[in-house]
Amino acid sequence: MAWEALAVDYFSGRISELIEQLQVLPGIGTKTAQRLAFHIISMPEEKVKRLSETMLETRKNVRYCSECYTLTDGEKCPICSSPKRNHRMIMVVETPRDLAAYEKTGKYEGVYHVLHGAISPMLGIGPGDIRLKELMVRLEADVDEVIIATNSTLEGETTAMYISRLIKPTGIKVTRIANGVPVGGDLENVDEVTLLRALEGRTIL
Numbered sequence: 001m002a003w004e005a006l007a008v009d010y011f012s013g014r015i016s017e018l019i020e021q022l023q024v025l026p027g028i029g030t031k032t033a034q035r036l037a038f039h040i041i042s043m044p045e046e047k048v049k050r051l052s053e054t055m056l057e058t059r060k061n062v063r064y065c066s067e068c069y070t071l072t073d074g075e076k077c078p079i080c081s082s083p084k085r086n087h088r089m090i091m092v093v094e095t096p097r098d099l100a101a102y103e104k105t106g107k108y109e110g111v112y113h114v115l116h117g118a119i120s121p122m123l124g125i126g127p128g129d130i131r132l133k134e135l136m137v138r139l140e141a142d143v144d145e146v147i148i149a150t151n152s153t154l155e156g157e158t159t160a161m162y163i164s165r166l167i168k169p170t171g172i173k174v175t176r177i178a179n180g181v182p183v184g185g186d187l188e189n190v191d192e193v194t195l196l197r198a199l200e201g202r203t204i205l
């Protein structure tokens with residue numbers, strides 16, 4: 001047994017429980033969980049209360065934007081509500097984290113559509129399992145361009161192909177971000193310069 005697994009047993013039941021609970025979070029192993037647990041214990045009670053309440057309230061109140069399906073706490077997200085954004089340009093991404101990655105560049109003026117996944121025949125995820133129907137409904141309004149920014153994984157490429165075939169008959173311009181994004185790389189891990197290059201170098205499908 002690894003020493004990390006043993007170490008948990010040295011602490012009292014409550015501390016062990018906290019360490020265990022923290023490990024349900026992605027990227028948090030035993031060592032990090034222990035460090036966080038002891039930090040939490042040393043924090044003023046009021047701060048711990050605010051942290052736990054914020055987690056609970058966020059979880060309870062966050063929902064999907066009625067337009068782009070990103071996560072938000074209102075009916076529409078701040079991007080869809082903004083008159084400063086170009087609502088005739090829609091960038092299709094797989095997850096809200098991908099949206100956040102493009103927003104960080106500060107250079108994209110259009111709006112988004114979050115699919116919440118990608119088509120994967122291997123995992124049994126079909127077009128009906130992602131927010132594709134909702135995208136097609138949005139395209140009934142005036143739209144100049146759909147930028148497909150799904151990941152450059154097999155699933156992302158399959159999804160891009162599928163969407164482009166679906167949209168083409170409507171006459172709306174469909175583009176795909178350039179290959180600047182490393183194959184297999186999640187968009188959120190790509191730096192802003194690379195993302196901007198991928199966006200500027202997009203090609204018509």
Ligand code: ZN
Pocket residue numbers: 065066067068069070076077078079080081
């Ligand atoms: Zn939105």
